[in-house]
Amino acid sequence: MSVDLLKQLDGVFADARGAIAGSKTDVELESVEIDLLGRKQGSLTGILKLLSTLDDESKRTVGARANQIKTEIESLLAARRAEIAALSGAGAIDISEPVLPAPEYGALHPITMACEDLSNFFRAKGFLVLDGPELESDFYNFEALNIPADHPARDMQDTFYIKDHPTWVMRTHTSCVQIRAMMKYGAPLAMVAPGRCFRNEATDVRHEHTFFQFEGMVIGENITIQHLKGMLESMAQHLFGVNTKVRLRPKFYPFVEPGMNGEVTCTICGGVGCKLCKGTGWLEIIGCGMIHPEVLRAGGIDPKKYSGFAFGPGLTRMAMLKYGIDDVREFNAGDLNFLQQ
Ligand SMILES: [Zn+2]
Numbered sequence: 162m163s164v165d166l167l168k169q170l171d172g173v174f175a176d177a178r179g180a181i182a183g184s185k186t187d188v189e190l191e192s193v194e195i196d197l198l199g200r201k202q203g204s205l206t207g208i209l210k211l212l213s214t215l216d217d218e219s220k221r222t223v224g225a226r227a228n229q230i231k232t233e234i235e236s237l238l239a240a241r242r243a244e245i246a247a248l249s250g251a252g253a254i255d256i257s258e259p260v261l262p263a264p265e266y267g268a269l270h271p272i273t274m275a276c277e278d279l280s281n282f283f284r285a286k287g288f289l290v291l292d293g294p295e296l297e298s299d300f301y302n303f304e305a306l307n308i309p310a311d312h313p314a315r316d317m318q319d320t321f322y323i324k325d326h327p328t329w330v331m332r333t334h335t336s337c338v339q340i341r342a343m344m345k346y347g348a349p350l351a352m353v354a355p356g357r358c359f360r361n362e363a364t365d366v367r368h369e370h371t372f373f374q375f376e377g378m379v380i381g382e383n384i385t386i387q388h389l390k391g392m393l394e395s396m397a398q399h400l401f402g403v404n405t406k407v408r409l410r411p412k413f414y415p416f417v418e419p420g421m422n423g424e425v426t427c428t429i430c431g432g433v434g435c436k437l438c439k440g441t442g443w444l445e446i447i448g449c450g451m452i453h454p455e456v457l458r459a460g461g462i463d464p465k466k467y468s469g470f471a472f473g474p475g476l477t478r479m480a481m482l483k484y485g486i487d488d489v490r491e492f493n494a495g496d497l498n499f500l501q502q
Contacts, residue, residue: 166208166215166223173197173204174230181237187245194238198231205231272373272492275480276355279375282399288377289352293338295359299328301337305459306416314415319361321370331359335376336416339452339471342378343460348467349381355476369489373476380452380462380469386419389449389470396474397425397446400483404431408443417450417471428482444482447474 177197184190197205205227212224249255269277280290293301299310308314318333338354346352354376362368379388390409397405406426414420422445427438434440449472454464477489486492491499 166211166219167226169208170205170223170226170230173208174234177205177230177234178237181234181241184241185245187242190238190241190245197234205234270492271480271484271486272476275476275483276373276375278400279396279474279476279479280353280355282396283353283377287351289342289346289350291338291342291352291354293332293335293341293354293356295332295357296323297330297332297337299330301340302330302332302334305340305456306336307453307455307459308415312415320359321361332356333360334358334473335374336471336473338376339378339416339456340460343380343457343462348462348469350469351379351381353377364490369477369493371493372489373480374473375476375479376471376473378452378469378471380457380467382467384451384468384470386451386470389451389472392470393423393447393449393472397423400479401425401428406432409449412448414448414450416453416456418453420448420450423447423449423472423474446478446482447472449473 177193180193180196181190184193195203197203200206208223209227209231212220212227215223284290302320303309303312303315308318320333321331323329323331335354335356335358338352338356342350342352342354356374356376357371358374359371362370364370379392386409390407393409394405394407397407404426405428408424409421410424412420412422424443424445426432427435427442427444429435429437430442432442434442438444449470452469452471457464457467457469477492480486480492481489
């Protein structure tokens with residue numbers, strides 16, 4: 162009898178070890194525990210109940226073995242419970258968990274990149290990099306730049322006006338910062354001013370109501386067109402490569418005299434002629450000229466003593482050429498597909 166019970170005990174212990182090791186969750190482990198040690202139907206409990214039917218010696222042998230097995234089973238259960246807790250706890254890798262989407266990183270807008278690039282170029286040459294208000298007064302935007310109220314240039318630069326404030330305008334160019342800089346710093350002066358500008362325009366692939374300019378100005382004694390051309394060449398070569406050439410052609414701007422269009426050799430064909438440059442080999446990228454004496458005077462600078470040049474590469478146009486963007490409307494569209502390229 163006692164020999165049978167000892168064999169049964171070994172069998173129960175062997176099964177118990179397998180069942181405990183095979184349990185993967187707390188619930189499974191609990192059910193294994195009940196099967197073994199449950200008060201009513203536990204397999205080990207059942208054997209222990211039979212002890213009372215044995216003689217004293219068998220009771221001692223079987224009882225000692227049964228208690229030893231019970232203790233071992235309890236410690237196996239505890240160990241397995243700790244393993245399951247560790248696997249499901251923090252730091253565990255749960256391969257059934259859904260994959261999180263990769264974080265999205267922002268990038269600089271092409272206008273910002275072109276602006277930083279040009280600002281750094283001029284900063285290195287000793288220019289001040291200045292800012293000015295986007296909501297300007299009629300004086301800074303038009304009057305002081307030699308565009309009086311009845312001047313036809315006002316028609317070319319129709320802008321947005323502010324209700325109930327007839328002398329406030331959304332600036333049509335960054336040239337207003339020229340006047341502010343002259344008044345603040347006087348001559349001699351070398352400054353650039355990047356910024357957002359506005360015009361009341363119908364939009365198409367080349368026109369936007371909101372665009373970016375980059376304004377520059379140098380004032381000193383004996384400043385000539387030679388200085389202007391040399392500086393434009395060095396800027397164009399920085400932007401588009403060392404083989405870029407610059408030519409100046411006359412164009413009217415009210416705030417310069419003479420006024421010029423600065424053209425660079427085409428960034429696509431290098432001057433041979435292609436679709437971008439309409440076969441001419443040249444691209445207009447910059448309005449420039451020698452600062453009009455009236456403008457110097459409006460800024461509080463004596464035009465008899467000082468002269469200067471001003472230039473305004475369209476920042477938007479620069480970014481289009483530099484990054485090969487063919488529709489100006491993309492810049493303000495907020496389309497992530499465009500911005501992530
Ligand atoms: Zn070309």
